[in-house]
Amino acid sequence: MKIVATTASRLEMKHFPINNWCSGSLLIIGSLSFLIYLIFFMAFAASLKCQRIAKLGINCELSHYYLVEKPQNQKIFDVQEAKIKTIVSSKGSRSYQVIISTPFGNYDLLSASSNYDENERIATQINDFLYSTESYLSVRQNRWHNYFFYIIIISGFAITGVFLCASPVVNCTFYKSLNKVVIEYKGLGGVTIEEYPLENILRIDSQERETRSGKSYRLVLVFRSPKVGGITSPDSIPIHNDYTNAHSTNNIVYSVNSFLWS
Structure with a gap:
């Protein structure tokens, strides 16, 4: 004063x-930026469709689904196994991610989450198919609950930003x-x-x-x-x-x- x-x-x-206005503006800009990332660049679901072809091995198609964009499809050849990658943060919390392994590299099914059981179930389904004689596999992983959680967090930050800007x-x-x-x-x-x-x-x-x-x-x-x-x-x-x-x-x-x- x-x-x-x-x-x-x-x-x-x-x-x-001034401090409230600056903090509020940063919160609103950050919330909008993360919302844009959430809508356009973060997949809320992924599907893996595999077919066993004689003499050619197992070929798959990995699809990622976004809120407003068209699904992005990727061909994967000679799938060898599905494994769970454990990510440990600096604070010690753990998150898990299903990784598809091939001789040509690894492919992420979806971004990491804290739900180990869900990731283990998906990885088990894929590995059971690889070591079986079945000819077709289709699995899907959804993250709608993560989307709702992020939207709640974004809304909280945005509302706080508006409140500060209204000082x-x-x-x-x-x-x-x-x-x-x-x-x-x-x-x-x-x-x-x-x-x-x-x-x-x-x-x-x-x-x-x-x-x-x-x-x-x-x-x-x-x-x-x-x-x-x-x-x-x-x-x-x-x-x-x-x-x-x-x-x-x-x-x-x-x-x-x-x-x-x-």
């Missing part, structure tokens, strides 16, 4: 929630001639105005909060008594919800209190 105007009878402060600009003005302080909140939802008698304001102070990175502060109005205008109110109210460093807050506290007490 900054002091933007001051006279002998009037002091005006304004706060732009209002706060304008706080002390009027000695009118004997009142006016706090105006201008946001996407409109304008909200709060007024308090100046004679009931004892001082402006900083409210402390402990965080992992250290202490942060925000400005609060401290009242002389718990009653303002005949209505019960708290002993102090925040002028805005954002916390900042001690230096900028203390400078404003000193300037406003000097104005109030002069």
